[in-house]
Amino acid sequence: MRRELICTAPTTPPQFEVRRAELPRPGRGEVLVRVLASSVNPIDAKRAAGYGQRLLALKGAGRFPLVLGNDLAGQVLAVGPGVSQFTAGQQVFGLLATGRAGGAHATHVLVPQQQLMLADKNSPPSALAALPYSFVTMWLALNGAGLSLSNARQARVLINGASGGLGRLALQLLTAWGSRLTTICGRGQRQLGLDMGAEHSIERGPGNIESLPKDFDAVLNFGSWDDEALLSSRLGPKALGQATTVHPLLGHVDRLGLLAGAWASRKDWRAARARVSARAPGARYAWTVFKPDREALEALATSLRERRIALPVGVALSLDQAELAFEHVSAGRPGRAVLLP
Ligand SMILES: NC(=O)c1ccc[n+]([C@@H]2O[C@H](COP(=O)([O-])OP(=O)(O)OC[C@H]3O[C@@H](n4cnc5c(N)ncnc54)[C@H](OP(=O)(O)O)[C@@H]3O)[C@@H](O)[C@H]2O)c1
Structure with missing residues (x-):
């Protein structure tokens, strides 16, 4: 049974x-x-x-x-x-x-x-x-932001929600790929970002995102949709892109129904996309949605073999x-x- x-x-x-x-x-x-x-x-x-x-x-x-x-x-x-x-x-x-x-x-x-x-x-x-669900979602977010093994070396990446599950996995993978990381962690967790390989780490709080430089190659938002616009303002002019897993798609449809929810989501996506394009005309912008992905699962298996993911x-x-x-x-x-x- x-x-x-x-x-x-x-x-x-x-x-x-x-x-x-x-x-x-x-x-x-x-x-x-x-x-x-x-x-x-x-x-x-x-x-x-x-x-x-x-x-x-x-x-x-x-x-x-x-x-x-x-x-x-x-x-x-x-x-x-x-x-x-x-x-x-x-x-x-x-x-x-x-x-x-x-x-x-x-x-x-x-x-x-x-x-x-x-x-x-x-x-x-x-x-x-x-690991599988979180790693695959994190991998899809890296893709969405235009990051891959071939371009991640020395890339300056800003991770919001870095002390959570997706954030820690991104830290582990991107450190191994040679990226230069800045983390935004929860309260009292700044040191965790540094211990996991970030060059700079801050805790979330009023004015903290604004204090960061405006030269990131990629932004990953695993923290809060409320931070999306401020995070985009930190992209450099030649940035690869920004991806978020904390977008309002499901919430809009719950609240407004399918048609109006899809419309509100489209409006938010376009506004967020426009902010990214205004900072970096060539950058990608993605709302990441989990789905099974073979390439990501294989990358997880490789990372596990190399003992760099947990x-x-x-x-x-x-x-x-x-x-x-x-x-x-x-x-x-x-x-x-x-x-x-
Ligand atoms: N779209 C999708 O398909 C998909 C798939 C997977 C995950 N997600 C979403 O992605 C997010 C991250 O997933 P996870 O597994 O890493 O979650 P998690 O382990 O719960 O971590 C969440 C992170 O966000 C931070 N955070 C919480 N509230 C925040 C706020 N108001 N402003 C900024 N940061 C805040 C947390 O900080 P503390 O360390 O202080 O708690 C933590 O670092 C979750 O919201 C999850 O639901 C979406």
Whole structure:
């Protein structure tokens, strides 16, 4: 049998039930994975409260009851027809798209083979499960800002929300790529940016972004949409670009409905894009949205092999203790929250 964590209704605090269901059978190209760990990301805590329902309904992922969770570490139990890269017993980690089939907060999940990677046998599942969703989103944000291994060396990059999960992963990757980093961290966390390899680090607060130079090649906003305009004002004239994961797309659609929400988003995107272009005419501008990405997963596997990527895990709890894991995330407590089904 499969046990799954069902989020029953959009409420704060969230309401859960653990239900039993038949073990699914892998279809063509799918792998049945016994989940050993799955993370609770900030998006899960927000979705449990109803955030994003209207837009995600288009993907079949808006209606409660919901099984949340986008990443996992586990063991292959069985493979469907057409799967050649995996066999039963292997340790793996991977991603689930947000969609009709539901998420990874369960004991067993079906994962398309291109969304799975082989894991090192010695990597603890809880440490692995904290990474795929955040790393892939961070990677997509780097792409969105025009940053890659080929141009990151010596690039001056400003990271907002640097003390969070995405921020720490960007710090680890970009330090390895030789970028020159400035971090904007949470209160009391300035030193963390410096310890993780930033040249300069500040804490967020009134007037602090304005105190930074106006010569950054790229800006990554993982902190707050309220900072978006000020962050753009720090781009240099030849900047590569700016990307944000904290854009108002889902919130606008929740509040205004599909059409008006899409219209408000377009208006905000165009205004933000115009600010970036005014500073740096050739720069890219992107609102990053998570989706499974093979190149990013492979980059994560490489970074893991080279032991340069990790996130601290704050709590690791069973499905029956899910409320505590969600509370940990909602309260912004240090370290990732992981479920051990
Ligand atoms: N669009 C997408 O598809 C997508 C995908 C993944 C994540 N996200 C979003 O991206 C953001 C970062 O994700 P994460 O996993 O890194 O989250 P996280 O671990 O909770 O970190 C959030 C970071 O933002 C900082 N922050 C909080 N409130 C802020 C404010 N008002 N102004 C500036 N900074 C603030 C936090 O500072 P402290 O250190 O002081 O807490 C922390 O550094 C989250 O909002 C998440 O929901 C979006």
